[in-house]
Amino acid sequence: xxxxxxxxxxxxxxxxxxxxxxxxxxxxxxxxxxxxxxxxxxxxxxxxxxxxxxxxxxxxxxxxxxxxxxxxxxxxxxxxxxxxxxxxxxxxxxxxxxxxxxxxxxxxxxxxxxxxxxxxxxxxxxxxxxxxxxxxxxxxxxxxxxxxxxxxxxx
Numbered sequence: 066x067x068x069x070x071x072x073x074x075x076x077x078x079x080x081x082x083x084x085x086x087x088x089x090x091x092x093x094x095x096x097x098x099x100x101x102x103x104x105x106x107x108x109x110x111x112x113x114x115x116x117x118x119x120x121x122x123x124x125x126x127x128x129x130x131x132x133x134x135x136x137x138x139x140x141x142x143x144x145x146x147x148x149x150x151x152x153x154x155x156x157x158x159x160x161x162x163x164x165x166x167x168x169x170x171x172x173x174x175x176x177x178x179x180x181x182x183x184x185x186x187x188x189x190x191x192x193x194x195x196x197x198x199x200x201x202x203x204x205x206x207x208x209x210x211x212x213x214x215x216x217x218x219x220x
Contacts, residue, residue, distance in 0.1 A: 071158035074126040083127025091141035094121070094130040098139040100212070105202055110194050111137060117187055118142055118149040125156040151183040151191065163195075164203045170196070 074082075106114075114134035121130045131144040155163075159178050162168035170192055173179035181188040201207040 071162070074123075074157055079125060079127035081127075087129055087131060087145075088141060088143060090128060091130045091132055095132050095139040095141050098132070101203055101208055102198075103138060105198055106194065110190065113187075113190055117151070117184075118144055118147075119187075119191075120144055120149040120152040122152060122154040123157050123160065124154055125158075149183060151181065151187045153188075153191070154180040154182070166200050 111134065116133065116135065118131070118133050120132075122128070131142045131149065132139050133142045134140070155173065155178060159168065159173055163170060163173065163179075170179060174181070181192075
């Protein structure tokens with residue numbers, strides 16, 4: 066199924082995803098964040114993230130990932146009943162385009178395909194941190210190379 070801007074998660078799949086408990090998904094999400102992003106985060110960014118609560122919502126998939134930064138790592142969190150410091154909301158295709166650097170976050174924001182709610186300063190920190198990353202850091206091929214390198218080093 067293709068929307069105007071790319072692939073859209075089919076509604077029946079989103080219903081199934083939306084019915085899943087949040088915590089396991091958030092735990093898997095932070096494993097990915099810690100693997101892909103943590104090694105590239107500057108010390109000042111880590112300090113500014115400390116204890117801040119964040120949420121990523123994938124609107125067309127019915128998914129929501131709650132997490133925080135504590136002691137040099139992302140951790141799954143449980144924000145139910147309280148508003149996170151920052152919520153970032155978009156469709157799966159738009160997140161894909163951001164990661165692949167095929168779309169500028171400002172363009173998505175001003176076209177209302179990317180929504181940030183909450184602490185504006187934290188939102189700018191997240192955006193600027195992601196913009197400063199080398200383009201290959203989040204590409205699947207590079208992530209796989211990094212995983213293989215770490216596995217060899219551990220062996």
